Structure formats: C-alpha cells, structure tokens
Amino acid sequence: MASDAAAISALVVGAGALGSVYAWRLQESGARVTVVCRSNYAAVRDSGFRIKSEAFGEHTYRPSRVVASVDEAVADGSRYSCVIVCTKALPNLGDPSGDIGAALASPQATVVLIQNGIGIEEPYRARYPRNPIASAVALIDVTQPAAGTIEHGSRTVLLAGLYRPEDARYDAAAGAATLGALSAAWCAGGIPCTVVDRVQGVRWAKLIWNASFNPISVLAGGVYAQTLLADADCRELVLAVMHEVRRIGEAVTGAPLPPLLDMDGPEAYVRVTESSPFPCTPSMLMDYRHRRPMEHAVILGRPLELAREFGVDAPRMQCVYAMLKLAEKQRLAGDQ
Ligand SMILES: NC(=O)C1=CN([C@@H]2O[C@H](COP(=O)(O)OP(=O)(O)OC[C@H]3O[C@@H](n4cnc5c(N)ncnc54)[C@H](OP(=O)(O)O)[C@@H]3O)[C@@H](O)[C@H]2O)C=CC1
Numbered sequence: 001m002a003s004d005a006a007a008i009s010a011l012v013v014g015a016g017a018l019g020s021v022y023a024w025r026l027q028e029s030g031a032r033v034t035v036v037c038r039s040n041y042a043a044v045r046d047s048g049f050r051i052k053s054e055a056f057g058e059h060t061y062r063p064s065r066v067v068a069s070v071d072e073a074v075a076d077g078s079r080y081s082c083v084i085v086c087t088k089a090l091p092n093l094g095d096p097s098g099d100i101g102a103a104l105a106s107p108q109a110t111v112v113l114i115q116n117g118i119g120i121e122e123p124y125r126a127r128y129p130r131n132p133i134a135s136a137v138a139l140i141d142v143t144q145p146a147a148g149t150i151e152h153g154s155r156t157v158l159l160a161g162l163y164r165p166e167d168a169r170y171d172a173a174a175g176a177a178t179l180g181a182l183s184a185a186w187c188a189g190g191i192p193c194t195v196v197d198r199v200q201g202v203r204w205a206k207l208i209w210n211a212s213f214n215p216i217s218v219l220a221g222g223v224y225a226q227t228l229l230a231d232a233d234c235r236e237l238v239l240a241v242m243h244e245v246r247r248i249g250e251a252v253t254g255a256p257l258p259p260l261l262d263m264d265g266p267e268a269y270v271r272v273t274e275s276s277p278f279p280c281t282p283s284m285l286m287d288y289r290h291r292r293p294m295e296h297a298v299i300l301g302r303p304l305e306l307a308r309e310f311g312v313d314a315p316r317m318q319c320v321y322a323m324l325k326l327a328e329k330q331r332l333a334g335d336q
C-alpha cells in the first residue's frame with residue numbers, strides 16, 4: 001500500500017504485545033519499521049511475529065528489520081523520523097530515556113510514547129529538550145503469551161497529542177507533521193488514530209481504569225475485573241478510587257476529564273467492563289503472575305505526588321499504592 005507513509009522511518013523500542021501490533025499496522029501502510037526486541041529477539045528475528053487478531057485475522061508479521069538494541073539500529077548509519085517507545089513504563093527502576101539517545105541525532109526526530117500512566121514524558125523531555133515528544137493513549141487488548149506469539153482482541157484505538165507544544169525549545173511544527181503522518185499511516189493500516197489537543201486529559205481519563213482495576217485485581221488475590229465488580233465491597237472500592245483519580249486529574253489539568261470514546265466517568269467504565277463478554281485481566285495482574293515489575297510508579301506513584309501538590313485527598317489510592325508496592329517486593333523476592 002503506497003502512501004505518504006513511505007516517508008516514515010520508525011524505530012519501535014520494546015516490540016512486545018502492544019508494540020508488535022502498532023509496528024505491524026504501520027508497516028502495512030507502507031512505512032519502514034525497525035523493531036528493537038529484547039527477550040523475544042531470537043524468536044522474532046528467526047520467525048517474525050505470529051499474530052492472532054480478532055480485528056485483523058491470523059498473520060505472520062516480519063518487520064522491515066529486527067535488532068537487539070538501539071545502538072545496533074543506528075550502527076549502519078540508519079536515521080529515523082520517529083522513535084516509538086512501547087516498553088512498560090518503569091521509571092522507578094532507572095531513567096528509561098537513556099536507551100534511545102543514539103536514534104535521536106536529528107532534532108526533528110520525534111519521540112512517540114505509547115504507554116499507560118502519568119508523567120511518562122518527563123524523563124524524555126529532560127534528556128532530549130530539542131526533540132518533539134508525542135504522547136499516545138492506547139485502547140487495545142493484546143498479550144504475548146510466548147516470545148513472538150501475539151494474541152490481540154478487536155480494539156485498536158490510539159489517541160495522541162504533542163507533549164507541551166508551547167515549549168519553544170523544540171520544533172513543534174516538525175513534531176505535529178510527524179504525528180500527522182503517523183496518524184494517517186495508522187489509519188491506512190486499520191488503526192483508528194486521532195490527534196487530540198488535550199492528550200493529558202485523555203491520559204487521566206484512561207488512568208481512571210488503570211489506577212483502580214489494575215492494582216485492586218492484584219490485591220484481591222488475582223481476580224478478573226468483573227470478579228471485583230461482582231463483590232459489593234470491592235465494587236465500592238473500585239468506584240471510590242476512580243472518583244479520586246478523576247478529582248486529581250481535573251485539578252491537575254484544570255478542566256473536566258474528556259470522555260474516553262463512549263465512556264464518560266467512573267460509572268460508565270464500570271458498566272462497560274461489566275458488560276464485556278470476555279474476562280478482563282488487567283496488565284498489572286499479568287505482570288504480578290509472571291513475577292515482573294508492575295507499572296505502579298506511573299499509575300499510582302506520580303499521580304499521588306500530583307494529588308499532594310494540588311491539595312487533593314486520595315486516601316484509598318494511597319492505601320492501594322502502599323500495599324501494592326509491598327506485594328511487588330515480596331513477589332519479586334520470591335516470598336509469595
Ligand atoms: N498490552 C495491552 O493491551 C496494553 C498495554 N498498554 C501499555 O502499553 C505499554 C506496553 O505494554 P505491553 O506491550 O503490554 O508490554 P510488554 O511487556 O508485552 O512489552 C514490552 C516490551 O518491551 C521490551 N523492553 C523493555 N525494555 C526494553 C528496552 N530497554 N529495550 C528494548 N526492549 C525493551 C520488553 O522486553 P522483555 O520481554 O525483555 O521485558 C517487552 O518485549 C505499557 O505501558 C502498558 O501499560 C496500554 C494499553 C493496553
């Protein structure tokens with residue numbers, strides 16, 4: 001499929017569950033896509049991604065190029081118009097921004113972050129003040145049950161916007177052009193990608209779901225989101241945390257949070273989750289089960305710092321955060 005996408009040269013860092021699907025659909029539109037893999041490197045290099053998707057059917061996706069590091073991606077002189085980061089957001093384990101510097105030689109190269117959480121852009125802005133940053137919220141259900149094997153549901157939506165476009169240190173027009181081209185290419189590849197003005201509002205709106213269901217499903221003993229809702233006390237807790245997130249988000253962004261697609265506020269998130277025909281396993285629960293670190297710093301920690309800064313009480317989120325961090329510590333140490 002030839003389009004303006006042919007001008008895009010993308011480096012996808014962290015081609016796991018979510019990254020593989022967005023890389024695939026971008027390449028389908030005509031873009032050149034290099035993926036940086038880690039634990040799945042050998043499997044993807046040898047056989048590509050085997051993707052089973054309700055939206056797109058069953059396919060083998062072979063990226064334009066598969067590399068094991070960002071240094072390898074630039075070693076032959078390759079240059080990229082954008083670096084799309086799809087790793088888990090774990091700034092508590094070390095500054096994540098250091099990994100991609102070699103691919104940002106041009107100040108026009110745009111960093112695109114497709115991750116959950118709040119404050120994910122801050123380390124990148126601090127380290128690369130001259131590069132545009134785009135922040136993207138994904139509504140997708142995708143897992144990687146084995147290296148290079150991807151299972152995807154039917155949702156694919158991306159909502160993206162420039163981070164702090166008023167920051168004069170970088171070329172916002174170049175960032176907007178790159179984001180526009182990416183959005184058009186994803187749309188051509190079957191991913192509804194919309195460029196929005198208030199992407200931070202959208203981020204907080206998505207957090208309503210993640211900061212409630214994700215940790216509580218772990219703390220309740222490892223249960224589906226629907227199981228939480230079927231218990232009256234847990235349902236009340238989920239809704240109470242959701243309302244705390246909404247209050248913090250509104251204080252920080254200075255405006256009511258926008259609806260997320262057709263979901264406007266906590267009660268709607270609960271209704272939609274309850275009516276889903278599939279049991280919903282939040283990503284934190286998957287990480288807990290596999291003894292991997294969970295994204296609590298960006299889903300609870302940073303939002304709680306902002307709550308304190310903006311004078312918003314969030315006692316239930318605080319409890320959930322404290323317990324989750326300890327549960328993670330025990331789990332990673334092998335004590336649970
Ligand atoms: N999956 C989903 O349905 C959704 C996910 N999200 C968000 O998207 C983000 C990505 O999630 P997801 O795809 O599920 O996560 P995965 O764990 O499936 O994928 C992340 C990938 O990044 C790799 N990685 C981590 N660090 C590096 C690095 N420094 N260099 C190269 N590769 C690296 C990991 O390798 P390794 O295997 O070695 O750790 C892994 O392959 C998260 O913020 C998540 O919250 C948002 C909406 C839905």
Ligand SMILES: CC(C)(CO)C(=O)C(=O)O
Binds near residue numbers: 116138210281282
């Ligand atoms: C629910 C889901 C898959 C959203 O699309 C998610 O963001 C998560 O589990 O962390």
